Amino acid sequence: MTAIRVDVATLLRAGHSDAAIARELHTAAKGVARARAALGLPKARPGKQPAATAADLFRTRVAQCDDGHLQWAGARQPGGCPVLRHAGRLHTAHRIAWTLARKRPPVGHVRAGCGRSDCVEPAHLEDAEDRARYRAIFGTALTGQTARPCSRMKESA
Incomplete structure (x- = not known):
């Protein structure tokens, strides 16, 4: 098993999509998807996220x-x-x-x-x-x- 990049894990936990993380961090979307699966996180919901408060x-x-x-x-x-x-x-x-x-x-x-x-x-x-x-x-x-x-x-x- 390969190590998951800290910056990728942080953005995954924040709810960003695989494609958005790949664009921002200049990495492969497939690698981000593997990291998401390894962390046990669900796929990001499409569309604009609602405000927390x-x-x-x-x-x-x-x-x-x-x-x-x-x-x-x-x-x-x-x-x-x-x-x-x-x-x-x-x-x-x-x-x-x-x-x-x-x-x-x-x-x-x-x-x-x-x-x-x-x-x-x-x-x-x-x-x-x-x-x-x-x-x-x-x-x-x-x-x-x-x-x-x-x-x-x-x-x-």
Whole structure:
């Protein structure tokens, strides 16, 4: 029995096809097939492999802009919300971007605070908690809305 090349074994375990490995490593496809059989690995499935996580899929659907925004290049809901489907579930791109950058889960809807509906840059996103904090600090200066104190709060003298 001949020894199996480490680089061939690594690519086989990663799910690459025999032909793709042979092209990349400049070796014979038959030799790669023999290595696959010796390792007891099944043949690679043809076609594009699905993304492991929704975050991986998210990264394939964005484009970095020169002005600091991260533009969504994937599907949208009829209302314009950027979305992606992974493992049979529909996810909003804003929520996925949020979870990539922050330690806490988002509260309420996640929206781009920069004003661009196609922006999914994590640093530009705001959830309901952020928006409430900004309203408390800046009042109507940013939103143009009248800030009303909570009716259950007692005024201190």
